[in-house]
Structure formats: C-alpha cells, structure tokens
Amino acid sequence: MYPQQEDGDLYHGLSRKLTFDRMIPPYGLEVTYDKTTHIIFPSAVRYVDLGSPNLIAGKADGSENVIRVKATRKxxxxxxxxxxxxxxxxxxxxxxxxxxxxxxxxxxxADFINDGSEVNRPNNALDIYLKELGSESPKLVHLISKAIHKDNRRHIKHIGSKAFGIQYLLRGLYTHNGLLYFHTQVKNTSNVPYEVDFVTFKIVDKKVLKRTAIQEQVIFPLRAYNYATAVAGKKD
Structure with a gap:
C-alpha cells in the first residue's frame, strides 16, 4: 500500500523532483497556417523534434541553419x-x-553562453556532445578554432606549396583531446582573384618502391573555421 496523496507530487521513494534551476527556459513561438515562420540559428541544425502533428518543420532549401515552421491545420x-x-x-x-x-x-x-541570471540555466545548453567529435564539446572545438585564428601565430615555417602565384602554408598544428587542429593560410600574390574549388586532406606514402601500389587515405575534416572560398588578388 502507498501513503495517501496529499501534496500533488506523483513521485515516491528515491525519485528526486526536478527543480526550476534545472530547467532550460523555452521560447514562445507563434505559427499560422497561411504563413511560414523562419528561425535562423548561429550554426547548422542537426536535430529537430516536433511535439505535435499540428506542426511541420524542415531546413530551408540550400541552407543548413534556417528552419521553416508552419501549422498543418488551422x-x-x-x-x-x-x-x-x-x-x-x-x-x-x-x-x-x-x-x-x-x-x-x-x-x-543569438548564440550566447548565459543570460546573466544566477539562478537559471543558460537559454541554450552547451554540454550536448555530437557523435563525430567523440568526448569533445562542440562549443570548445569552436572556441579553440576561434582562438587559433585570432592569435594567428606561425609556429611552422617550412611546410607549404607555391605555384602560379598561389601559396598554401601550414602555420601551426595543435592537438586537444584527440583532435588535430590545422592552421593554414592561402596567399595570392597575383592580380587575379583565386577561387578555392575544394580542399582535401590525405595520408599518402612518402616513399614508394617500384611495382608497389600507392596507399592513400582521405581524411574528412570535422569542422572548419573561417573557411575561405575565394582569395582576392594580392590578398591572403
């Protein structure tokens, strides 16, 4: 037998009641049937969950960080x-x-860390981990990349390539929690704008013996910070 319910609390035994300091405050959002609501996020959207079939949502065509939402019935x-x-x-x-x-x-x-309140949690939690980054926080990966780009020091001076007025340099190589951070630079010494078609990373054999197949392993970057798709003339 259970004791009589008096305080309206449905939990008994060892269950702890969730308090408001554990709550992530929700935003109020209005939707309608004849118009579409667009929400722009600071980074690409990875997951969307709708609580009711009365809503429909999806990424805007050609965009990774914009969600369109509308009502499915009036x-x-x-x-x-x-x-x-x-x-x-x-x-x-x-x-x-x-x-x-x-x-x-x-x-x-807005992408802010805390709303300034001492008794409330941040409006957007920062401790969600994504599968491809393993045990590393996505927010920490972003902050490390931002710090490397802002500091912009050149620790490596002899690794690079130059052809037709375009120079590609490795300025620094960093590691944290099992991830490698490559700090690279593209210099355009010509007067013609240089458009970057794609960038690939490969692990290849440095020395290849005769009649031996060349081993190549393509490495796909997990994140890119300040990724340049074009470099103007006389710029880097």
Whole structure:
C-alpha cells in the first residue's frame, strides 16, 4: 500500500523532483497556417523534434541553419513544443501555439553562453556532445578554432606549396583531446582573384618502391573555421 496523496507530487521513494534551476527556459513561438515562420540559428541544425502533428518543420532549401515552421491545420488550440540541436552543441526549445497573425515571422537566435541570471540555466545548453567529435564539446572545438585564428601565430615555417602565384602554408598544428587542429593560410600574390574549388586532406606514402601500389587515405575534416572560398588578388 502507498501513503495517501496529499501534496500533488506523483513521485515516491528515491525519485528526486526536478527543480526550476534545472530547467532550460523555452521560447514562445507563434505559427499560422497561411504563413511560414523562419528561425535562423548561429550554426547548422542537426536535430529537430516536433511535439505535435499540428506542426511541420524542415531546413530551408540550400541552407543548413534556417528552419521553416508552419501549422498543418488551422486554429489548433493545444499548445505544443519544438526542440532543436545545432552543430555547435546548443539546445533550443520552444513552446508553440497557433495565432492568426504571428507577431514574429523571421527570428534570429543569438548564440550566447548565459543570460546573466544566477539562478537559471543558460537559454541554450552547451554540454550536448555530437557523435563525430567523440568526448569533445562542440562549443570548445569552436572556441579553440576561434582562438587559433585570432592569435594567428606561425609556429611552422617550412611546410607549404607555391605555384602560379598561389601559396598554401601550414602555420601551426595543435592537438586537444584527440583532435588535430590545422592552421593554414592561402596567399595570392597575383592580380587575379583565386577561387578555392575544394580542399582535401590525405595520408599518402612518402616513399614508394617500384611495382608497389600507392596507399592513400582521405581524411574528412570535422569542422572548419573561417573557411575561405575565394582569395582576392594580392590578398591572403
């Protein structure tokens, strides 16, 4: 037999009640049937969950960080929710309700670490880990890349390639928690703009004996910071 319920708490035994300091505050979002709401996130979206079939959502065509949301039927009364996880490891949650004329149709989510409150959790959690980064926090990967780019020191001076006025240099090589960070630079000494078609990383045999197959292993980068797709003339 269980004791009589008096305080409205449905949990007994060793269960701990979740308190408000553990809650990630949701954003209020209005949607409608005849208009589409667009939400712009600071980084690529990896996961979207809708709490009700009254909503439909998906990435905007040609974009990785824009989500479009709208109602699938008119005037639904029940409030629902939507959750989003981004490539930076941030978690966003929304309480969604129907409105004939939503006040906000185009929304930009800021990428901040804390809202300044001492009693509340950040509005976007920063401790979500993604499979390809292993035990490393996506936010920490971003901060390390940003620090390397800002510091811009050249620790390596003899690794690079130069042809037709284009020079590619390795300025530094760093490691943290099993990941390698390559700090590279492209110099364009010509007067013609140089467009970067693609960049590949390969592990190849340095010395190849006769009648021996060349071993090549392509390495796919996990992240890129300040990835340049074009270098103007006389620039780097």
């Amino acid at each position: 005037n639904f009364r029940e409030e629902t929710n939507m959750s989003v996880i981004t490539e930076s490891g941030s978690f966003y949650t929304f309480n969604v309700k129907y409105a004939d004329e939503p006040l906000l149709l185009n929304i930009e989510m």
